[in-house]
Amino acid sequence: MDADVDLPDLRDDDPRWVRCAVYTRQSVKRLGDDPAVTSCAIQRTLCTEFIRSKTWEFWYPIAERFDDEGESGATLERPGLTKLLRRIEGGDIHRVIVYRVDRLTRKLADLARLASHFERHRVGLTIVHGNIDADAGSLAGLQVNMLATFAEWEREIIRERIADTRGAIKARGERSAGRVPLGYRTDPATKQLVIDEGAAAAVRWLFTGASKGTTTNDLAKKANKKKLAGKTWSARAVLRLLTNQTYAGHRPDGAPGRHAPLVSAELFSKVQALIDGRRTRAPTKPSERDADEQKAIELFNPFVLRGLITCGTCGKTMTPSMSEAVTLNLVKRLRRKPNAVPRFYRCRTAGCAGQVPAFESEQMVRDALEHAPESWSAEDKAKLATYAAAFDLMWPINQKRVFGACCAAVVWNRKRDGLDIELIPHSALVDDDGPSGPLTP
Structure with a gap:
């Protein structure tokens, strides 16, 4: 228990105690900030003071902190929030306290998911700014949903404003973002x-x-x-x-x-x-191809791990060893037999050069879809099994999307000449529309 809060004279195991966890989030973490005056610290102070005012209802703040500094509210993949959800699942928390609902999430769909999780574990949610208990009835629930809707709207407004600003900066010939070139x-x-x-x-x-x-x-x-x-x-x-x-x-x-x-x-x-x-051939630009050629490359490009497979030695993304022109000729001639011609994923880093056969690598990831981790929920296992069952019937562009949605990492382990594959459950995805939106028919 928090030693700074005056508590009623009750035994520690008294069932009337309400264990409150304070969750805080700050979108941007700035170097040099005083830890005592960051946004998370201020939120925690305000939430703790609110809990202090509820001492007569036997509320008290637990000492453990659940802070996410430098984390976006557009995703639920946050260290502090993940730790909080684990403690809730363990039955250690009775109520979650946040200063504003947008500190918890800026997406209405994510709020519904969190609210369902809280309700399933009989955990209440209190929003200090407005003194709203989300579990206090239908009107309180409506208020929370309205706040979440405005938080999501505000996020979209901010994103549009940033895009407009960058567009104006670009129009003036100035730099708005990106890597700084050497020199x-x-x-x-x-x-x-x-x-x-x-x-x-x-x-x-x-x-x-x-x-x-x-x-x-x-x-x-x-x-x-x-x-x-x-x-x-x-x-x-x-x-x-x-x-x-x-x-x-x-x-x-x-x-x-x-x-x-x-x-x-x-x-x-x-x-x-x-x-x-010194070029042996002229580079082919997308604008020089007709629509059918471009569609063939997009739909039937056999490199379905492109952009996903990385080198375990240097950490950089491995790239296909075939050019788009060769790939185009391949898909035109073979369509359903893209593995008749040798293909590779290659690490281009100096001193780390190496390559792995593309077909064998893709087959290993394909096989991994049939073995969901035991810790996954039944729903996540069923979703992965659905992708695995339909995978061989998909066009390459859809196979690539499935790999991107189901795999958190595909790493080539050079020492054992194999792949380390980390799967991600469907419930952990930010959106519920499947792998990167609807599949191409």
Whole structure:
């Protein structure tokens, strides 16, 4: 029990005690914040004071904290909330106290799910701001649902406002978000790119070498030998840097940017010409394909683990070893036999290069769908079994969606040359519309 709260003179095992758990959430966790004055700390203080006012009803706050700092209210996958739900399932909590309903969730569907969970374990919910007990009758339930609806609406308004702001910033040629390219840093005041002279020398060295005809593979070897910029380089990484229009003063879409170029336009153009001259074939752009070709690639692309399988050594996503053009020819000729031609998922990290057969890897994940963990609920097991039963009848695009929805992680373990597969129960998904929306008919 909380020693700072004056409690009635009752035995600890008296059934009249109401064990209250305070849950707090803060969307953004800022470095350097004083832990005593964060949003979570203020919420906890207000909730504890409210519980103190209910001492005459034998309420008291338990000492354990359930805080989520830097966590979005758009998902239920939060450490503090997960810990709270486990304690509720253990029968250790009688009532959950939150300052506002949007601290608990910003989605009406998630609120309904949580309310059902609380009701199943006979746990009450109190919202301090408004002094609402969600379990105090139909009117209180209506109030809570209205608050949750407005919280979800507010979240959508914030998202639209951010999108509009980023659009306006982009229209001015300014940077709104994204990774900072090597050779630049962000201005703390304007958040725009400014040249970092220390790292810029490494970028200019690569461009100068490329302009003299040195291949990306040789540049990568030389860069690794001199430990350029303290990074490990591969030919692909060098090529990605040399073709980045940011260094010529442009935005990714080719429009002029507001930042200073790191190399001259003449040097950048010369390097691009040399790179294009070494290509063995012209790159195929989606705009150059007809609608049937594009649809074939999207629907029948056999790489159903693309974007999901990662390397257990470096942690990076493994990529298919076939080009889209080869894939297109494959699906055109074989359609229902996409494994007649060898396919692989490959780790492109320098010093970590390795590949796994695509068909065998996909079959291992497919087999995993038939073995749900024993700890899962009957509903989650049944849902996974439904996907497994229909999997072989699905088009590749739908198989890819099922893998994405059912697998939290697919990791290639190089030491044992196998896959570590972590499944995720359907009930843990944020949305209930299935794997990434409706399946393609």
